[in-house]
Amino acid sequence: EVQLVESGGVVVQPGGSLRLSCAASGFTFDDYTMHWVRQAPGKGLEWVSLISWDGGSTYYADSVKGRFTISRDNSKNSLYLQMNSLRTEDTALYYCAKDGVVRGVTEYFQHWGQGTLVTVSS
Amino acid sequence: QSVLTQPPSASGTPGQRVTISCSGSSSNIGSNTVNWYQQLPGTAPKLLIYSNNQRPSGVPDRFSGSKSGTSASLAISGLQSEDEADYYCAAWDDSLNGFWVFGGGTKLTVL
Numbered sequence: 001e002v003q004l005v006e007s008g009g010v011v012v013q014p015g016g017s018l019r020l021s022c023a024a025s026g027f028t029f030d031d032y033t034m035h036w037v038r039q040a041p042g043k044g045l046e047w048v049s050l051i052s053w054d055g056g057s058t059y060y061a062d063s064v065k066g067r068f069t070i071s072r073d074n075s076k077n078s079l080y081l082q083m084n085s086l087r088t089e090d091t092a093l094y095y096c097a098k099d100g101v102v103r104g105v106t107e108y109f110q111h112w113g114q115g116t117l118v119t120v121s122s
Numbered sequence: 123q124s125v126l127t128q129p130p131s132a133s134g135t136p137g138q139r140v141t142i143s144c145s146g147s148s149s150n151i152g153s154n155t156v157n158w159y160q161q162l163p164g165t166a167p168k169l170l171i172y173s174n175n176q177r178p179s180g181v182p183d184r185f186s187g188s189k190s191g192t193s194a195s196l197a198i199s200g201l202q203s204e205d206e207a208d209y210y211c212a213a214w215d216d217s218l219n220g221f222w223v224f225g226g227g228t229k230l231t232v233l
Contacts, residue, residue: 045210047222061221095166108157108172115166
């Protein structure tokens with residue numbers, strides 16, 4: 001059974017930094033592109049970033065480009081999101097998601113974690 | 123506002139058929155496949171339809187998807203109370219360096 005467990009969400013001040021983690025199990029982690037998707041309170045879904053199965057390609061939403069960095073450690077079956085220069089509008093539930101295509105770029109978000117809440121507030 | 127356009131709400135009575143539309147452009151729906159996600163209240167999203175019209179295992183065949191040009195639709199037949207949820211469409215957008223875009227979501231109410 002695929003499991004994705006996010007952690008690291010806390011309350012942080014504007015301008016601060018935070019690193020989110022996602023522990024994956026139940027599948028061959030280094031075969032799949034991984035994503036971060038967020039959802040602000042009461043709002044819709046917003047894709048944040050993706051990293052290819054081998055870590056060689058990364059993509060970012062314009063809203064986080066230059067501030068967030070996605071990475072992965074395939075030896076630890078883990079996905080990360082380093083978040084710098086945080087803004088109040090970054091407040092959201094952050095989901096880790098596994099892509100559906102094996103050793104491709106991206107096709108769809110096949111499995112989702114339960115999310116970790118990041119609150120940016122003074 | 124979202125890159126993909128969905129109606130904010132939809133409703134139907136048990137047993138009815140409802141459709142939810144998703145409108146995009148040539149750089150997203152017009153050139154890539156569409157996926158649909160269901161988010162039940164208080165839970166994480168779940169993949170409902172992928173590659174325009176494919177159902178993952180475990181998704182009832184009451185759910186179906188279609189795409190034409192720069193628009194897509196999700197149809198739910200034999201509506202059930204447990205279908206009450208938010209539904210989101212998504213597609214890859216080829217503009218700039220490429221990125222995923224979502225619709226704003228449609229809240230489905232079963233009357």
